Amino acid sequence: MSTRKPAPATKDDWLSLLRSVRLPQGMWVDGAWTGARSGATSPLTSPRDGQVIAHTPAADEDDIDAIVKSANKAFLSGVWSRLEPRERGEVLIRWADLLEEHRDEMALLVALEMGKPVTDAWSIELRTTINLIRWYGELADKLIDESPRGRGKALAVVTREPLGVIAAITPWNFPMTLSTFKVPAALIAGNSVVLKPASQSSLSMLRAAELAHQAGVPAGVLQVVTGSGPVTGAALGRHPGIATLTFTGSTEVGKQLLTYAGESNAKPVWLELGGKSPNIIFPDAPDMAEAIRTAAWAISFNSGQMCTAGSRLIVHESIRDEVVAGVVEHLSALRIGDPLDPATQFGPLASRRHRDEVLAEITKGIQSPAKLVLGCDQALDRPGWFVEPAVFVDVDPDSRLAQHEIFGPVLSVLTFSDEAEAIAIANNTDYGLGSAVWTSDLSRAHRLSRSIDAGMVWVNCFEEGDSSVPFGGRKLSGHGADKSVHGLEKFTALKMTWIAL
Incomplete structure (x- = not known):
């Protein structure tokens, strides 16, 4: 087995490697x-x-x-x-x-x-x-x-x-x-x-x-x-x-x-x-700060370009304001920049066409009854295909924001009052790939895991797994x-x- 060495530490290191790398022919x-x-x-x-x-x-x-x-x-x-x-x-x-x-x-x-x-x-x-x-x-x-x-x-x-x-x-x-x-x-x-x-x-x-x-x-x-x-x-x-x-x-x-x-x-x-993964947070989440940090990561990692992205944040009504404020704080603090800079946390979207499609979806969301609390429908004024993360609240579970896979950093926040409503909202989609539940109640974790119509359920985490476990979904996923x-x-x-x- 090869000995692992650390990654290049600076942007100059990566640019130096870029000058010497041979692209496939x-x-x-x-x-x-x-x-x-x-x-x-x-x-x-x-x-x-x-x-x-x-x-x-x-x-x-x-x-x-x-x-x-x-x-x-x-x-x-x-x-x-x-x-x-x-x-x-x-x-x-x-x-x-x-x-x-x-x-x-x-x-x-x-x-x-x-x-x-x-x-x-x-x-x-x-x-x-x-x-x-x-x-x-x-x-x-x-x-x-x-x-x-x-x-x-x-x-x-x-x-x-x-x-x-x-x-x-x-x-x-x-x-x-x-x-x-x-x-x-x-x-x-x-x-x-x-x-x-x-x-x-x-x-x-x-x-x-x-x-x-x-x-x-x-x-x-x-x-x-x-x-x-x-x-x-x-x-x-x-x-x-x-x-x-x-x-x-x-x-x-x-x-x-x-x-x-x-x-x-x-x-x-x-x-x-595709997917439209529900990320459900109950008031008894074992570590609310970690749940909030992970919710922000689940929609911003890879600039939101994931079939498993936690694009539907389903939060108990009693903690909605706390969770939204925390997610907005984390997303606002992301360092957006050149992907060859090791300090960059949030890179561009993969193409001009895809960037324009994501911005068009944000525009449609702004025109809906939902409220935009972070982001805008304009590209960042810099080279490359950059957009800011967007967060919508007061999202209708049947609306386009909650149903359509945007495949970008656009988060829809929905609220529930009890467990049955959380399950109903989670399953109100044509997709069935990933999902997550945050709770300290072991029985509730098992109940929701059985009730959510998805191929993968993460409990008190998101997007976890290793080579020994399967990855796949059901329905249109x-x-x-x-x-x-x-x-x-x-x-x-x-x-x-x-x-x-």
């Missing part, structure tokens, strides 16, 4: 950099200053067809799929070690491509990525098949086998973390993987794939392609050579991918989509699970073998 296909056959490229703009920092290939249907066939050839060759699980796991552990060794470079790429503060990219995104790859690497040879007992004249064996070529399409908000929610699980199961990261944040996973190859992932087993969703993503969704497609992103695109699967080979499509042993299920097929004795 194309798509990662068959163990080498390559462009689109047409030569077409798309500009990649950094949200920190609005400058174009790279041009990535724009893969079309012909490119995807060739890449999927190459991935399937690698799968059928057995160079990876028939490797001993322990050997596959050792490769993933070496990959994690290389990512640790290049952690500064990887964090810089994440900060450049999507605007995440570089300290968050280094300490949170890279930590999660490295830990998850290593965890799956260590798990690889510890999984067991089944042999049901009690059959005197037969032997039954239930095994899990790799599916073939897996397509993974991942979003821009956590370009490395959400890709590694999927890729290492698919790899240790023995599959080949074609990954399409979001077009605006593909650099980090392109470089990560190169490091995976250096670690021992054979050519053709992990391909990273670039291009737009309507062209490149659609080509993956429709390709009959894809055995399973896994997607994290918007609900609208997830629905479209289901259609593409139905139009082609009826491949399974596993979806992790999708289905299936990433992470943990359960994250392997969608990348394998059950086979029953019955042997007559």
